[in-house]
Amino acid sequence: MTAGLAEGVWKLASAIATPVLPDDYLDMFAPLRAGAELRGRITAIHRETADAATIVITPGRSWAGHVPGQYVRIGIDVNGVRQWRAYSLTSLAGAPDGTIAITPKAIPDGVVSNHLVHNARPGTLVMLDQAIGDFTLPTPTPDKILFITGGSGITPVMGMLRNLPSAGADIVLLHSAPRAEDVVFAAELAERDRSGQIDLRVRHTDTDGMLDLADLDREVPDWRERQAWVCGPTGLLDAAELHWAANDLTDALHVERFRPTIIEPGEGGEITLLGSKLTIDADGATPILDAAEDAGVLMKSGCRMGICFGCVVTMRQGAVRDLRTGEITTAEPGDELPIQTCINAVAGSCDLEV
Amino acid sequence: MTLAPERSAISPTAPHVTQAQHVAAEQHRLNTRLSLEGGAERTHPPKKSGRPNPMGHLTNEQIEAIGRELDAIRAEVMASRGARDAAYIRRVIRVQRGLEIGSRAVLLFSKNKYAWLAGTAGLSLAKILENMEIGHNVLHGQWDWMRDPKIHSTSWDWDMASPAKQWQHSHNELHHTYTNVLGRDNDLGYGLLRVDEDQPWELFHLGQPIWHLINAMFFEYGIAAYDLELRGNLQNWDELSEEEKAVFKANLHEMLGKIRKQAMKDYVLHPLVSGPSFLPTLLANFTANTVRNIWSNTVIICGHFPDGIDTFETDSIEGETRGEWYLRQMLGSGNISGSKFTHIMTGNLSHQIEHHLFPDMPSNRYSEISPRIKALMERNDLHYVTGPVLKQAYQVYRKVCRLALPNEEPGRSRWSVVRGELGKVVKGKGGARTKRHLPSTADA
Numbered sequence: 001m002t003a004g005l006a007e008g009v010w011k012l013a014s015a016i017a018t019p020v021l022p023d024d025y026l027d028m029f030a031p032l033r034a035g036a037e038l039r040g041r042i043t044a045i046h047r048e049t050a051d052a053a054t055i056v057i058t059p060g061r062s063w064a065g066h067v068p069g070q071y072v073r074i075g076i077d078v079n080g081v082r083q084w085r086a087y088s089l090t091s092l093a094g095a096p097d098g099t100i101a102i103t104p105k106a107i108p109d110g111v112v113s114n115h116l117v118h119n120a121r122p123g124t125l126v127m128l129d130q131a132i133g134d135f136t137l138p139t140p141t142p143d144k145i146l147f148i149t150g151g152s153g154i155t156p157v158m159g160m161l162r163n164l165p166s167a168g169a170d171i172v173l174l175h176s177a178p179r180a181e182d183v184v185f186a187a188e189l190a191e192r193d194r195s196g197q198i199d200l201r202v203r204h205t206d207t208d209g210m211l212d213l214a215d216l217d218r219e220v221p222d223w224r225e226r227q228a229w230v231c232g233p234t235g236l237l238d239a240a241e242l243h244w245a246a247n248d249l250t251d252a253l254h255v256e257r258f259r260p261t262i263i264e265p266g267e268g269g270e271i272t273l274l275g276s277k278l279t280i281d282a283d284g285a286t287p288i289l290d291a292a293e294d295a296g297v298l299m300k301s302g303c304r305m306g307i308c309f310g311c312v313v314t315m316r317q318g319a320v321r322d323l324r325t326g327e328i329t330t331a332e333p334g335d336e337l338p339i340q341t342c343i344n345a346v347a348g349s350c351d352l353e354v
Numbered sequence: 355m356t357l358a359p360e361r362s363a364i365s366p367t368a369p370h371v372t373q374a375q376h377v378a379a380e381q382h383r384l385n386t387r388l389s390l391e392g393g394a395e396r397t398h399p400p401k402k403s404g405r406p407n408p409m410g411h412l413t414n415e416q417i418e419a420i421g422r423e424l425d426a427i428r429a430e431v432m433a434s435r436g437a438r439d440a441a442y443i444r445r446v447i448r449v450q451r452g453l454e455i456g457s458r459a460v461l462l463f464s465k466n467k468y469a470w471l472a473g474t475a476g477l478s479l480a481k482i483l484e485n486m487e488i489g490h491n492v493l494h495g496q497w498d499w500m501r502d503p504k505i506h507s508t509s510w511d512w513d514m515a516s517p518a519k520q521w522q523h524s525h526n527e528l529h530h531t532y533t534n535v536l537g538r539d540n541d542l543g544y545g546l547l548r549v550d551e552d553q554p555w556e557l558f559h560l561g562q563p564i565w566h567l568i569n570a571m572f573f574e575y576g577i578a579a580y581d582l583e584l585r586g587n588l589q590n591w592d593e594l595s596e597e598e599k600a601v602f603k604a605n606l607h608e609m610l611g612k613i614r615k616q617a618m619k620d621y622v623l624h625p626l627v628s629g630p631s632f633l634p635t636l637l638a639n640f641t642a643n644t645v646r647n648i649w650s651n652t653v654i655i656c657g658h659f660p661d662g663i664d665t666f667e668t669d670s671i672e673g674e675t676r677g678e679w680y681l682r683q684m685l686g687s688g689n690i691s692g693s694k695f696t697h698i699m700t701g702n703l704s705h706q707i708e709h710h711l712f713p714d715m716p717s718n719r720y721s722e723i724s725p726r727i728k729a730l731m732e733r734n735d736l737h738y739v740t741g742p743v744l745k746q747a748y749q750v751y752r753k754v755c756r757l758a759l760p761n762e763e764p765g766r767s768r769w770s771v772v773r774g775e776l777g778k779v780v781k782g783k784g785g786a787r788t789k790r791h792l793p794s795t796a797d798a
Contacts, residue, residue, distance in 0.1 A: 279377070
């Protein structure tokens with residue numbers, strides 16, 4: 001009855017607001033309300049190191065919560081352009097004030113990480129996806145745990161530690177960072193070490209060199225009895241996978257790959273039409289539209305000179321080059337980026353929703 | 355490069371590439387409009403009416419140099435788009451929505467004549483902003499670069515009889531590609547008016563001073579009919595293929611759906627919500643729509659029909675280069691001078707020349723580049739047409755009246771041509787739609 005009434009009211013509101021939606025008006029006043037697209041508002045920013053900061057976000061009412069260790073994709077406007085990136089959640093799950101937090105580290109040329117760490121301001125609205133990821137602890141928590149982290153790989157583990165009881169499990173944390181001043185959460189980690197929650201070993205790779213897993217027997221003699229969670233640079237993860245496999249312990253290892261997504265633009269390449277399940281080899285001078293037509297796929301088309309936007313389709317990942325200006329547009333996995341097919345040629349490879 | 359957790363499930367390539375059929379594309383010759391290099395030597399002969407070809411005085415090299423200069427201006431502005439521009443369009447959208455809600459709220463009490471006046475004025479402004487500075491420009495893809503799916507050419511719909519997709523086809527694709535090309539650009543008189551000496555005269559045009567006014571009042575429906583190519587499709591119905599008929603019917607169905615929703619909102623629901631102010635609110639909404647129609651019609655006719663703006667022969671654009679396309683946009687468009695407020699209310703179509711050169715450039719940037727475009731045109735002996743809105747609109751109306759009559763023919767006055775045609779109709783030798791084809795100077 002009430003549901004029917006609500007639906008009726010919403011229909012009437014939609015008919016009154018057409019051609020926009022009632023949501024478009026509500027967004028002006030209550031962007032975080034239940035039922036709105038999932039957004040969040042940055043409520044505080046705490047500097048952690050010279051190039052890392054914790055961004056505290058109050059998510060909208062539709063936020064479904066997270067499991068410690070998971071990450072969230074956030075969409076933020078950087079110089080007017082919406083950019084989506086994923087960051088591990090570092091906050092207490094189900095915090096009393098309802099906030100969540102991420103702790104990005106600014107990386108060289110990182111458009112979003114630099115913006116978040118250096119330029120973002122409290123009050124800013126960001127877009128959010130629900131938390132996802134399976135780099136999480138099982139229930140019940142294992143008795144003996146080994147964490148191995150490098151650099152910003154500490155972030156999902158910090159998310160877990162903050163959500164674990166102060167005593168209980170036997171936890172060893174091997175963390176690597178270039179120098180002492182680069183260790184994110186250094187004070188809090190030391191405090192957790194002192195209080196006995198964890199047994200912390202920090203390694204400064206600039207002076208001590210990289211962690212060699214062959215030393216694990218000496219460093220953590222009982223590592224074979226521990227469930228291990230490893231997060232950090234690709235080299236560390238690859239080494240861990242080899243080491244655990246060599247010891248026939250693959251089931252005890254859990255990794256989170258923070259890999260650099262490098263879309264390397266090239267000249268020409270493969271155009272994959274996802275809907276048609278077709279991959280076309282095209283050169284770097286042929287517009288995607290023409291290449292597809294040659295292959296027998298008639299895509300939307302218009303002016304064929306880049307002015308009418310009648311040929312726009314969604315690129316899911318890859319790189320394309322504007323034939324007029326040479327400008328490269330890249331989409332990373334998870335992006336949904338509309339591009340014009342009549343003036344763009346494939347630059348390396350691209351996946352299109354056609 | 356960015357650091358992000360690997361998300362194998364989201365990346366779509368893997369499963370498809372393995373199953374996908376693999377083919378190789380042929381090597382393609384680029385659309386000549388994408389390139390500045392003209393290739394073959396091109397000539398610019400005079401037009402049928404005897405008027406000179408507007409590009410006649412420039413060499414191919416000069417035209418390509420103009421093209422390079424314009425490409426450079428475009429690249430410079432596009433590279434500098436950023437937070438300031440994004441803030442601009444979001445502010446305009448916020449102001450428009452606030453103005454619309456506010457005005458509609460005031461109109462709930464429109465029995466009171468001051469409330470009626472204030473609400474109607476506010477709603478008229480809101481509707482103009484929505485159509486011009488927001489709708490027209492978003493639908494051009496001017497804001498697609500922000501990657502905000504809500505302010506995007508593929509998702510926007512506007513407060514107009516014509517569905518966004520249909521308008522984008524007839525406007526962005528046809529009008530902007532074939533600007534002012536006789537027989538290709540239906541915007542030249544909207545299939546209703548004769549606005550150029552080189553357009554053929556029909557008896558129907560005798561009434562065009564009236565058609566023009568009616569079209570202005572109900573402009574949104576005029577545009578809708580135009581997007582459907584209503585007149586052409588109905589006149590040639592028997593010659594259409596089954597596929598063309600199906601497309602037309604689908605478009606018609608979509609359009610009627612849109613018109614019904616629009617009418618429902620303005621002429622049923624909002625008046626009903628106003629209770630005792632039902633009739634005044636209905637009248638206010640009709641007035642706001644009409645004010646918006648007349649204003650947008652005025653702005654748009656000033657863009658291409660005032661004196662000094664050129665038209666082009668159909669065959670003159672065969673193999674057209676990017677430079678020539680640019681040149682045609684500059685010669686085929688005219689601006690409106692005025693205050694910042696005027697520019698915003700015209701959706702910056704007061705910078706019609708700049709808009710036609712770079713239809714996907716954010717509208718707030720047109721005023722910035724206009725001095726450079728003007729200088730470039732003057733340097734190349736090209737007429738940068740501009741003037742206050744009333745002067746430009748007056749010129750158009752004068753032209754609409756003048757061209758209601760046929761061109762003068764050798765040895766015959768304009769009226770004697772009309773009398774001859776009318777005589778034929780009376781004697782039953784031709785229908786009222788009898789087309790007269792212009793005698794070309796070559797024949798004369």
